[in-house]
Amino acid sequence: MILLNVRTFKVGYVRTFDNPGPAVRFDDGGGAVDDAGLDRSSDVPLWRQLQQRLLRRIRAGEFDTTFPGELALAEEYGVSRQTVRQALRELRADGTLVAERGRQPRVAPAAEIVQPLGALYSLFAAVEAAGLPQRSVVRTLDVRADAVVSERLSLEGSTPLLYLERLRLAGNDPLALDRVWLPAELARPLLDADFGHTSLYGELHRRTGIRLDHGQEQIRAVIPTPAERAQLECADDAAALSICRLGTVAGTPIEWRHTLVRGDRFALTAEFSGRTGYRLVGTAATA
Incomplete structure (x- = not known):
């Protein structure tokens, strides 16, 4: 059966894509900005934007050795820790991140x-x-x-x-x-x-x-x-x-x-x- x-x-994935493609960033006026930028005028919630941006960085292998903590991500993206927690919660729910009580989150092994x-x-x-x-x-x-x-x-x-x-x-x-x-x-x-x-x-x-x-x-x-x-x-x-x-x-x-x-x-x-x-x-x- x-x-x-x-x-x-949900399916497993290989993070080493041949061409993962660049992450797209926008400022409030719709122009391109750096990796820390979030579109605060968008209808998409900030936590969802943050989740997608972290997912792209994970796909690119940026966090294979260590994954930043909540405070570091909040400072980098200019958002509250609650926004970071919601984004990380979704990444844990879909199996992208693994987190144990009292320990820093880490990227789950690729399947x-x-x-x-x-x-x-x-x-x-x-x-x-x-x-x-x-x-x-x-x-x-x-x-x-x-x-x-x-x-x-x-x-x-x-x-x-x-x-x-x-x-x-x-x-x-x-x-x-x-x-x-x-x-x-x-x-x-x-x-x-x-x-x-x-x-x-x-x-x-x-x-x-x-x-x-x-x-x-x-x-x-x-x-x-x-x-x-x-x-x-x-x-x-x-x-x-x-x-x-x-x-x-x-x-x-x-x-x-x-x-x-x-x-x-x-x-x-x-x-x-x-x-x-x-x-x-x-x-x-x-x-």
Whole structure:
């Protein structure tokens, strides 16, 4: 069984990116300033801005040996210790920092992704492990504009997006219809990739150096459209699971993904305990 969280997912990341990119700083008028600058006129809370700036510095390896204390960060960024505490609290909550009582926070050891996490992608690995080959039929791979998706990615409506649509098969039968959008400025090298039997996230990292480090998923039951039923080869009265995912890197939206999974081939089972709380387990039916 594959463990998943329908609300959020977290994956390990490699902090030594090929090109982590410069951190952007703004003054009150919108101009660039030094690393200590925070945009105090922004609607984004100061603690969130501080969290994102610290995350960029962590990604760049600046704090691999030591991490500064609350007072030092408050002085450097010109904010209250309460603002610093809130930023550090979020960094501890997502696993970026490790803090023990009475000790200085430190950057958590990096975890290298060996397999994309989440409901569908671990499901495909499980299908192969069970002896059922998985492959994809690429329906579309191009660059286009989509105002609705661009808004979800916090981009201008006319921004070029790389669009990939695949029919995912387990054995010889369709299992899911997978659609994904990424900013073309970052993902254009994927146009040369063969997605017949490869991981999107693996190709994204190999060709661009990008790894998603956080995101949110929403899973709900839906009735497929006639066109979707035809591609999935499911019965007229069969339901499906709709999985919407927003993936981010250092707080910046990078991926919008919609996956439609056949309900008769994929089940969700709930587990709960006092230690781990409530969680879901994904399982696949055999062909």
